[in-house]
Amino acid sequence: MPAPERIVLQVETTTDDPTEEFLVTSLPGQPKVSFKQYAGYINIDEDHDRELFFYFVEAETDPASKPLVLWLTGGPGCSSVGVAFFEHGPFRTQGKTIVKNDYSWNKEANMLYLDSPAGVGFSYSKNSFFYNELNDELTARDNVKFLSRWFVPFSKYKKHDFYIAGESYGGHYVPQLADILVKEKWNLKGIALGNPLLDFDTDFNAPDIFLWSHSMISDDTYHLKNTVCNSSRLIRESITGSLSSECQYVSNITDQQISNKTSKFDVSADVCLQSQADVLVKKSRKGKDVCAQEETIKYFNQEDVQTAFHAKLVDADSWELCGRVSQTYDALDREIPIVGIVGELVQSGVRVLAYSGDQDGVVPFIGTRHLIKNLASSLKLKTSVEYRAWIETEQVGGWTEVYGDNELSFATIRGGSHTPAENQPERLLVLFQAFVSGNVLPSQ
Structure with missing residues (x-):
């Protein structure tokens, strides 16, 4: 009697979690953490195969009750994901490894970092003509598409309080995106603008008096x-x-x-020398890792790091912190006036915070403070908190002024650079806590 036929059943395992494909189990050199992190691509244009890369980090504790914050780095053309690793993300690069950032913003919120527009960081478009058309309007439209599609797998975050924050040319990105979202009836609570480019003449003339007043x-x-x-x-x-x-x-x-040994981005700090970039950690007299950005570039160019991120290099030989987009982006868009858009957002009920590192010689606080004060006046918002110092761990963290019912506010970060989370992370975390909680900065 012949042996019975052996039947092999192939059972496919499925999951009800649509976010699983984006889950980052661990990054190379990563310390153990309790929160989840995700990364990957969202296709925003199937016809031209345009995909934006994101890195999403859940809040350290109770993510279900914490707000969602989208972060957009400026440039134009610098990577938000890369910036996370030397500013306010959960980790900081240290040679070929990463260490826990004690002042990460995911202590207070679920953080979504987006490489935008395509061509920045790991984001890409296989349509090469796209790069000749880059401008503010296209970037804003693509970012809206990204959010709409990102919220499909991450739908549980739709009901969270939603904020957008960014720095530098983010002064264009953030208000322009927010303006579209408000008109489309998104539930946007507020925006934070760090060292933002808001007005061409005001912001780009401010360095003249700033550099002179700092004896440079x-x-x-x-x-x-x-x-x-x-x-x-x-x-x-x-x-x-x-x-x-x-x-x-x-x-x-x-x-x-x-002098080329001075950085306008942080006029009081030392600079990273070529020989220092190969050292594990090189700190200046102020305690800042002056080669943090160089170390981040090296880390992101490790093949195992890109694999862990579910990332790939498309039409690029290496990962760059600030790449080719800065050369192809419509330069005239820098002259687009943004203050009026910010005013419309305030009138629509979106809370606005503008903050400046006071050691930034690129977009100095002088211009931003002037623009925000004039905007408050044009909106007929009364000063509710007169210009005063705010406090972080019994020291002056900076200065602030608030208008209306905390509808519009300005703050400086004492000792902060153009990227103040990089060299004053404790102070910026205090500012971020106040922003997402809707409070004014502490006076004692």
């Missing part, structure tokens, strides 16, 4: 900037390819006096 340029050079060529004219001529001889002259003198 001479009285004579400051006089040249006021009478021959100020910074906004210099940038405008550079953008249009019509740099005049007088502006070139003032620019050369300015660069010589500032």
Whole structure:
């Protein structure tokens, strides 16, 4: 009698969790943590295979009750995901490994970091013509598409209080995205703008008086900037390819006096030297890892890191913190006025915080403070908290002023750079806690 036929059943296991494909079990060198993290791609244009890359970190405790915050880094063309690893993400790079960030924003919120637009970080478009069309409007539309599609697998976060935050050219990205979301009736609670570009002339002329007041340029050079060529004219001529001889002259003198051993992004800090970038951790006298950005670039270029992130390099030989998009992005978009959009958001009920690291020489607090005060006046918002110091662990964390019922506010971070979470993480966490809780900054 022949042996009975052996039947092999193949059983496919399925999961009811649509987020599982994005789950990051562990990053190389990562310490053990209790919260979940996700990363991957959301396709926003099937016809041209355009995909945006995200990194999502649940709150350390009770994520179900914490708000959701979308973070957009500026540039234009710098990676939000990369910035997370030397600013306010859950980890900080340290050589070939990562360590826990004690001042991570996911202590207070569920954090969603988005590489935008395509071409930034791990985000990409296989349509090469796309990069010749990059502008603010396209970026905003793509970011709306991303959010709409991201909320499909992560639908449980739809009912959470929702905020958007960003820095630098995020002063364009964040309000423009928020404006669309408000018009489409999204439940947006507030936006935070760090060292933001809001007005071309005001923000780009502010460095002239800032650099002079910090003894980085001479009285004579400051006089040249006021009478021959100020910074906004210099940038405008550079953008249009019509740099005049007088502006070139003032620019050369300015660069010589500032020195290439000084960073306008943090005028009080040391700079990372090429020889230091190979050291595990190199700290300045202030305790800041001056090579944090260089270490992050090395970490993200590890193959095992990209595998853990479910990431890939498309039309790029290596991962860059700030890549090609900065050269192809519509330069004239920098002149788009944003303050009016911010005012409309305030009037629609969206709470707005503008904050500035007071050691930033790129978009100094001088311009931002002036713009916010004038905006409050135009909106007829009364000053509810007069200009005063705010406190972090019994020390001055910065200065703040609040308008209306905390509808519009401004704050500085004492000692903060253009990326203040990088060198003043404790103070920025206090500011972030106040922002998402709807409170004013502590006075004692």
